[in-house]
Amino acid sequence: MKRVFRWLAAFLLASTLTGCTGVSYYAQSVAGHVEIMAARKNVAGLIQNPSTPAPLRAKLTKASAIRRFATDELAEPDNSSYRSYVDIGRDNVTYAVFAAPQFSLAPVTWCFPVFGCVPYKGYFSAKSAVESAADLKRKGLDVYISGVTAYSTLGWFSDPLLSTMLRQDDSYIASLIFHELAHQKIYVNNDSAFNEAFAVSVETTGTRKWLRATGNSAGLRRYETNRRRSADFLRLIAETRVELAQVYGSPRAPKQMAAAKAAAIDRLRVRYRQMRDTHWGGYRGYDAWFAAPINNAKLAATSVYGEQVPAFLRLFDLCGDDYPRFYAAVRRIGNLPQTSRVEALKTVAACH
Structure with a gap:
């Protein structure tokens, strides 16, 4: 734990020196993360402990097997991440606040030491996230808050399994573990779309591989159905x-542009x-996603996780x-200038 506090102190110092955002924001990030790290319990110990509730023991046993599969079959990092557990006692571990201008699909970005620039701000407190969103809205921005069930420290710490990660079926647990470990494997500063699409590609191929390896044909059918629905959803977005980009690029007056925006969302x-x-x-x-307000920030947040995924899956196929x-091919593309990465993913014809 001493190592954790030393690194966090350095993180705070770097944050104040770079002036990326207020010290209070980093303070809540540090406090929230330290609270979780201090509550970790060893997964193997919990599985062996007779006082562990049977449903939790079953979930942790499955998660432990998934964790081994990630290293043995997906070549993901073999470290202490996801070998401990924390019951955080709430529905989401953090809350991500996204923002975008009223007439633009380009998300607002915030820059942080180590992690680079990302199109959101994360909060451990729902109240803090709501307050931040309200402040951004007063500045005339579209805002969107999304609950988060897992997060990665990119290998800086031993990320634990969280109670929020175990709420759904085994496929969900596998997808989260594979996704978050992928961020530890490869992370390109200042390119969230690249990082998230890469992690989703590992999540997708890895979950399929795991379901096949465990003979869970019914789970695989459900997973593939959910993936098709997700792809359909992203196509709608x-x-x-495209419609809104045309609206925002037109010479309409603000009132006319707002009406055209509302019509496109309808x-x-x-x-x-x-x-x-x-x-x-x-x-x-x-239904819940569409019943809630839809704006540029919400559309931008959704696109971050989906637009480049097909290109990464194609590259995975090319790599046999x-x-x-x-991973070697992704690193090579990740080392290109940011403006060249999307085109490189689209046009790559071989795994090299």
């Missing part, structure tokens, strides 16, 4: 982003209901489903 909801009721057979898992080769 991409279509609306069409998005209509297209969603049509897809839900016909193509999805009435599946309502995305070989994770070390895939």
